[in-house]
Amino acid sequence: MVASTTPFVEFNNVWLAYNDELLAKEQFAVEDINLEIQSGEFVAIVGPSGCGKSTFMKLTTGLRRPTRGLIRVNGEEVTGPLKISGMAFQASSLLPWRTTLDNVLLPLEIVEPHRSQFKAKKAEYEHRAIELLKRVGLGGYERQYPWQLSGGMQQRASICRALIHEPKMLLLDEPFGALDAFTREELWCILRDLWTEQRFNVILVTHDLRESVFLADTVYVMSKSPGRFIVKRDIDLPRPRDLELTYTSDFADVVHELRSHIGALRTGQPVPSSTLTPTPNARV
């Protein structure tokens, strides 16, 4: 991991208060965020409930402007929603009146330059969507409606929708939270494979520590509200990573370390010192 290239995502002293009232009372949702994410990096963010992880996501995608500080993506300041990102949430939010295929195609009907070419290139786009659905194991389900799919299948379709316009950044807000353990592990592998192929940035917000350590290059731990990043952990485990890795002691050690941090946060105890970088300013 070299720091000589310009970071893809840059947060400089970013603070966010939800509205003017809260700002006047100095009540922030997130405080003093400083971080750099390299192009193609897989980043996971963990932290207690309500700490501001989703707020961080909204700041990254431009859905919210920071109250203080600067956010840069791909060298340019973020002033509004970015078209180069795709998002998937815990609820798959597929439109129930559209088939799975039409749901996956939805971003192409909205984002330029695809939008103006949509009619002309419809066959090509449909082919792309079908291939993507096959990649995640939903081949043959294109004409089904969302309510005919299981939760795991809907979530896979939701991820396809987030990737159809070939974004440079994929933001996932606890996407596997509502799924059972086996489906979750399956989707981890699918996500890992898609990312390995296409190397877009991923910012994954999750509660699941194993998930974060398995998938990510770097894990950030966020404090209780108002959220600050208090720990940054580079995951040095070798790639490609297999599910078997999650049962090794190296893996368990890292998860354990992170868990002690979250545990300390939840009970309000001082964060235990370790070999981890305490402040996420300098890139190791």
Place this chain on the structure above:
Amino acid sequence: MKWSKKLEASSPWILLVFTLLLWQGICSVFSVSEFIFPGPIKIAQELMQYSAIIAGHAWRTYWVTMAGFGLAIVVGVLLGFVIGSSRIAYTAVYPLMTAFNALPKAAFVPILVVWFGIGVGPAILTAFLISFFPIMVNIATGLATLEPELEDVLRVLGAKRWDVLIKVGLPRSLPYFYASLKVAITLAFVGTTVSEMTAANEGIGYLLISAGSSMRMGLAFAGLVVVGAMAMIMYELFSYVEKHTTAWAHQGSNNR
């Protein structure tokens, strides 16, 4: 198993037949005067005897109601769209609309007669005025209750508010829309009939008044039956369209 399903499907008809029998039974046993409360047999007789006349009035009521209802749909959807998509429009318009809707539309009829003369005008307008409100409210509700996550998914891609409304808001409002149509059509028939009773010389409303004033209760009831039947047929029609275009909203009930 199959037998009980058939029983369930035919239960409304069974109940109807039973009610008619009971009704006729009461009228016959207690020798109720036909001028006061005619039995179903008498009503059926009047229906057949005056079928041409009743049909003429029924047709007039029908097309007048459809005209008013059509207007109600157009205005209801447009207004509903405006109110549902803009917070400020919602806050500004809603209280006035509720006040307007609380006014009994029957009271409008004399005013409408002064403006438009006796006949078709007031009937269409009364039907319109009484039935556009539920449509407007349901469309507005459908748009205003859009889940924020659905909106976020599109906004992240740079979608404008208009995109979100057209691609997500309107389709999502369709179940509410059809529900409101079912309510509004029955209201529209009420509006037309009320207007015809006061200010027309054609239509079922007129028939009711003139039959009532000449003590021909059988005929009056026959007119009522016809209006009720028309309203029910339209209701079932919209129900059918609803099931076939918004199947996605009903999947819960299909699995029973």
